[in-house]
Amino acid sequence: MSHDHPVLQWKGKQAVYPPPLQLVQSALVLPEEHPELNGSRLIEGENLAVMSTLLADFEGKIDLIYVDPPFLSGKSYRVRTGRKEDSRHPENWKTAEGFQDEWRNRADYLNMLYSRLRLMHSLLAETGSLYLHLDWHAAAYARVLLDEIFGPDRLLNEIIWTYHGPSPIRSAFKRKHDTLYVYTKSKEYTFNADAVRVPYDAATVKTFSSPKAGFGKRPDLARGKVPEDWWYFPVVARMHRERTGYPTQKPEALLERIIRASSNSGDLVADFFCGSGTCVTVARRLGRRWLGCDISPLAINTTRRRLLLEPEAGGFGVWVGRDRQEHHALHPKIEITAENLNVEARLTNLEPEALIALEFDWDFDGHLFRSRAQSIKGWRQETINTRLGHSYPRAGNYVVAALAVDAEGQTGLATERVQVG
Known part of the structure; x- marks a missing residue:
């Protein structure tokens, strides 16, 4: 394949496409008051194999994909499962295994990401968008991979999500932002500017409200503005009402802006690293169809719990890869x-x-x-x-x-x- 733009190379570079696996429906969740179904699915399975399987039915049909993959952080993450524990003594917290973000080398990580991004490109509708959420560990590599797969002219935005929080760093500036790359499948893409407008800040309102401001054209102050490409949303702190205990959980407000901007009611939204389920929970609340996938049973059950706490949003199917042996550890x-x-x-x-x-x-x-x-x-x-x-x-x-x-x-x-x- 020839390119007129730089391409990232590494030893052993390859896009791996496993054979499709058989997905088996294990449950239908039908809340008593709102049992309506719209084809939404929560899938437990390895996402590369799951995406390969979904190509048969969903190639070119997903309107928006948001993914928050491992960041190449070199850490393992655990889920807090206890309650009323002393936050000053994490060594005493009750936890369960969350997910691993440890790799033998960068090549293994890049092969993981490369293969999945290529499949996501195939699954996206022609008017669809991909939001890839990373931080400083891997964002630079991912930008070059996305240019290769989508084309550099398909970069819509590089969004910076800023937040506050404690930091132990004393030898450099504190790292307090993530990067979201937004790529579109084609030149014809969904973007609903009016759905995500925010109020102008007080200083701007004061300036443009004055008849002496001297500006030729005044903005519609009541209408608000389309946000810039740097966003501030608080992280999901320990006492936050959204808090699930799942590590790296993202705030609902962040996903709400993304979903409102880049999809319409009834569109299909997917998250193939769904973790605590923020993306699919917000998509469901906003009237979108959705696909959520994770390899971790704990992530799947956290997401399922979160969805069931909002029964008015309707029902969904639960699916599992045939290669994953169902095992019940509890004996009710x-x-x-x-x-x-x-x-x-x-x-x-x-x-x-x-x-x-x-x-x-x-x-x-x-x-x-x-x-x-x-x-x-x-x-x-x-x-x-x-x-x-x-x-x-x-x-x-x-x-x-x-x-x-x-x-x-x-x-x-x-x-x-x-x-x-």
Whole structure:
């Protein structure tokens, strides 16, 4: 392939495309009040294989991709799962494994990123955009890779997200920004300037409001302005209402601006490193269809919990790669009482304080779990309700299934047969 722009080379450079894997639907999540489905999917699996598989149905069909991949930081990250712990003593925190960002060398990291960016380019619609979120560790390399894959003329913006926070650095300026590269698939792309306007600052309003300002054309002060390419949003701090405990969680306001600007209602938004689920949560709230993928069961269950805490936004499917053996580490039991067509199911054999989510399928077919009732622990709740009730439309013999999830992302499935009517 010939280029008229610089191309990054490294030893062993290659784009790896694994064979498609079989994706199996493991659950349908149907909130009781808003069970509507729009094709949105939460997928547990290795994202390179998942994207290869999605090409068959989604090539050229995704309107917006946001990804927040590993940063080449050389660190491993853990998820905080405890509550009311002393923030001054992290050595005493209760945690679970989050994700690894450690690499043998830069070549391994670049091969990882290169292969995935090429697949994302194929999945994007002609009017689609990619937002790649990195920091100083790898942003310079990524810019050259994106120029190679998309073309340098497809760079729409280099956005700087600035934030505050403590820093131990004393020998250099403190690093307090991330970089987001925005590339479009073609010259015809979605950008909704009016959807992301912000108020002018007080000094600008004062200047242009004065009849003595002397400017020829005044801006529409009431309309506001399109943001510049440097953005300030606070990080998700320890006591923030959005806080999930998942490392490197990004603020909802950041994703809301991106999704409003570069997609429309009903468009398909994807995040293939979905982590704590900020992107898909905001996309769902804004009326977009979405695809979320992560290799970590803990990330998938954190995202699922977050989505279920907003049941009014509708239902979604949960999928898993056939290569990932389903394993239930928890062993719940169900006790059921029935009266006429009404039942009450109570989960036993697990401590309620240890659980973050409990979902029920009132008519389990033994294959696809249809989550029709949910008890979800809020981020500051102590425990969850382990008793849920249901009224059947007709007499019959039913299998009730309960799916329990704990703070470490471990799951357990219990079933019990009941005769009603």
